[in-house]
Every structure is written in C-alpha cells, then in structure tokens.
Amino acid sequence: MSLLEVRDLTMQFGGLTAVERFGLTLNEGDIVGLIGPNGAGKTTVFNCLTGMYRPTSGEICLFSKRIDGLHPHEITQLGMARTFQNIRLFKDLTVFDNIRIAFHYQINYSLACAVLRLPGFTSEERLILGKTDELLKIFDLYDQRNEIASNLPYGEQRKLEIARALAANPRVLLLDEPAAGMNPHETEELTKLIQWVKDRFQLTVFLIEHDMRLVMGLCQRILVLDYGITIAEGTPHEIQNNRAVVEAYLGEEAL
C-alpha cells in the first residue's frame, strides 16, 4: 500500500510556477530522494506536503486520506514529520526540552488537569520524561541533555532535529537537506544514521539533498526537479546516466 501519494501537485506564487504537476508515490519502507539545482522547487514541494503552503492544484494523500489544505500540525499528527533546511531548533531551550516539546500532541491531560496537578498529569509527565531520555540515548545525545540547543556543534544540531522529528512519532519522515553544511566525514556518519534510524523506527523516508554521495548511497529511487518540473525519475544508476539531468546540472555545453 502506498503511504504517500502525490498527484499533479502544482504551486504558483502569483505568476510564477514554482512546482508543476509533481507526482510521487511512497511505499512503506521506501527511501526516496529529491534532487535538483538551486531554486528548482524542492523545498516548495516539502512545504506543500507538510501543509506550510496550500497547493494551487493537485492532490496529496497520506494513508489514503486527503491532506492538502490541512494545517501543518494536523499533518504531523497524522504521522508525517519533517526537518528544515536551515535547522529550526528551539535554540534557547535545552536539548532535553527540544525533544520533550515534540511529544506534546501525544499527551492526553487537559489544561485543567495541569492547573490542578491531578494524578493524570504526573503519570503522563513521567512517561514523556522516560520517552525523551530514551530517544536522547538512542541518538547519543544523553550527555548533552542539559545543554542549550544552540551551543551544540552543527552536526549534533542536525541530529537533534531528526530526533525531535521522531519524537512526533511519524511513519513518514521528510528530511530537507540533512547534510547541508557538513564535511564529508560528517555526511558519511549522517548517511549511516539515516539508514539506521529508518530501520530502527520502520520509517519511510523522503529527502532533499545536494550531496550526491549521500543521495546515491542511500536512496532506492530519485526524482530530479528542474524549474519546478520533474525531468527524471529512477534508480541512482539511471539518474547518473540520464542526459537531461546532466544537462540541468552542468548545462548543455558540458555534454
């Protein structure tokens, strides 16, 4: 069964068509990459999928349910979480709190319950505490749990953002340029981490990436976007030898 189904997704800003008739099918356990030159519309696709933008036309179905037009928080609650290209952590909060906040929508106690400090509050808070620590340990961030997020090294911040997205309990994970700003060594670590996380949490992953080594090493399938149009789709090997893709990246003369 396909988890995420996108049909004819088009996004226009005024007269500018950022994405045109984009289509995608994500099956359970897939790991699919979206590449393309700068300004090709990759992040726009992400923003449409996660509800940050309302698409001009087209259909997006998550678990066979229409999600275009829903708010971002509703989509997250349905089971699709994301990270951002330019890391959006809660910078002045601790590593621990960054994760803990992502458990918010999974709590059941009401505001009145919190105000009166009823037993439900304590037990659920304790549960979240345990889950947060567990996640921190899995991501090897436990020792930094009391550190302010913005004090972490860049690579750790990326890791924390992925951990935070996982706290929202997704089945589909969208990663927007997870390797941006990383050196080759860090990228290699990240590639392993993504593969491992995907297996550990049984995720379906859709990612945007510029780093070809990461994309080629990780993805089973790759889509190439240029000026909002999908110019190619296929396995890493097919994409590497695709004439249109090379043209889009290097220009016609390069051939």
Place this chain on the structure above:
Amino acid sequence: MRGEMAVRRFGPYRQTLAWVVAVLAAVGLLAVNVGVYNGMIDFYLTGVLVIAWINIILAVSLNLINGFTGQFSLGHAGFMAVGAYVSGLLTILLNWPFPVVLIIAGLISALIGLFIGLPTLRLRGDYLAIATLGFGEIVRVILLNLKITGGPRGLGGIAPKTTFFSAEIVALITIIIITNIVRSSHGRALVAIREDEMAAEAMGINTTRYKVMAFSIGAAFAGIAGALFAHHQMFIDPRSFTFQRSIEILVIVVLGGLGSITGSIVAAIVLTILPEALRGMAQYRMVVYSLLLIGLMLIRPQGLFGTKELQDFLGYGITKALPKGSARQVASNNGGGDR
C-alpha cells in the same frame, strides 16, 4: 557572558543564597500579613500593598502572553477596564457576592480576549502590538461614550470590597494557576511558539489554538485585576485605563524578565513601591524613576530574572526529575544561556 560570571562569583553558594532569600521573602510576607491584620501598617501603606498585589496579577498574566508565548500585546489595560466596569456595575446594580463578581469579570474579559485574539493573533510582532493597542483605545472610547458607564464622569460608589487579604488570595491563586500552566506540556507548547512558531507547528502543536488560549487566560486575569482595582478605588473612569497603563504593566514584565514569573512578581512589587518611596524627592521623583529603569535595562537587558524562576535557583523545578548531580550542570548551563 555576564551570566557565567555571576555563576562563577556565587557558584557553590548560589543555592544557599537562594534559599536564604526565599525564606526571608516568606518571613517578610508573613510579617506584612500580621502587620496589616493588627493595624500596624497604616491605611495608606495598605492601599499601596493592595495595588502591588493587583500589579502582580496584571504582570504575571501579561507575562503569559508576552513573555512565555512571545505575542506582543499592548491591550492589557483594555481587559482590565472591561473587568473593572463589569464588576463595578454588577456590584452597584445587583450587589452580587464579591467572589462571583470577580469570576464573572474574568470570564467576560476572557470571552472578549477570545474574540480579539482570533483575528489579531494572525499578526506578528509590531502589527499585533498595534492591533491590541487599538483594542485598548476602542474600549476606552466606548466607556467614554456609554451612558451606563457614566461616560467621562466615571462610575462611582462602588463598595470597597477589595481588602489586602482578598487581593492577596487572588494574586496567589493567579501565580499558582499560571505557574502550573507554564510548567506543563501546554506551557511548553507556548514556549515553543515563542521560540519558533513554524517549528512548533511542524511538531504537531496547534499554534493558533495555543496563542488564543494564552491570550484569553491573560485577559481573564487582567479582568479580575481590574475588578479588584475597581473595588479598591471605589471610583473608576476611562482615564484609569489608558495606553499609559498598558505600558506600565509591560515595563514591569520586561524589567522582571520576559518568561519569568518570579521576575514579574519582584518587579511588580519594586515598581509599585519605588515611586511611593521616592515621593520625598517631589518633582525629581519621576526623573529618578526613569533613570533607574534605563540603568537596569542597560545592565540587564534580559530583565532581572531572564527566563529563570526562583525554583531554578533553589535547585528544583525543571531539574526536579533529573538524576542526582545534574542540577548543578543545569544551573551553569542556564547561566551561560541567558542572553
């Protein structure tokens, strides 16, 4: 950096110092209560203390909106006016019991907060400030022109039902409620909105709902504070609730620290008593007051307490659930983190 220095200077003694301060504050509070009870504190000073309690309610509730949720509201005087007039009229016309009047004043303010919040909370920063400022002015102009509120002549003859003790009880309840909200997952959702609204939304937090909620709760307590104010002054007119008043409350919140309830309480007490203490300086009083404010903002732009609470200094609170030994680490990290 300054925070780190403070930690180094007080380092190991900080927790002890905090306990001493906390105990002194508790003893002070007890002494004031005894003093008011057996009349050792005179009528005038008791009046100042009542205003201090009211200002604590106003500051703590505004902090929920401006400090914790990061939504810059300048409409607090407007909600205070709604509460003051609603309660004043209820007492004059119907003579309902005071606690009931307080609750109704709070509920009506909350309802108006809901209506104002739904459209305006789509705005951010400066725009929200101007929209809420507009709301405050609209309330003032309506009160100025309604017949039932007495127009510019004001509303007089409100029974003096606010006592030092009733103001104290309401203020303490306010502090407890807002502290418990802030220190729950709901409160963390508010802080997430302040830190990064888009990320909060992406984490599954219904940001609109939480912003409106914080705004309404803040409005409710402003209304209750207004009701206490009306039954303390016995006479209210629209001039008591101008833009100036909203600014005064905002100054308390900023000075105490956006995001620190402890800070709002301390700043409310200091800024209520300071002008009275400076009364001897006659015409220079406001100059000295302003200079003190400017000086404090230059030395501590994050406010007296930043985002920290008394509990953090005492060594529990956010660290309560952490394993032993990590409390100090949290303290030093917080010290470095308060920019």
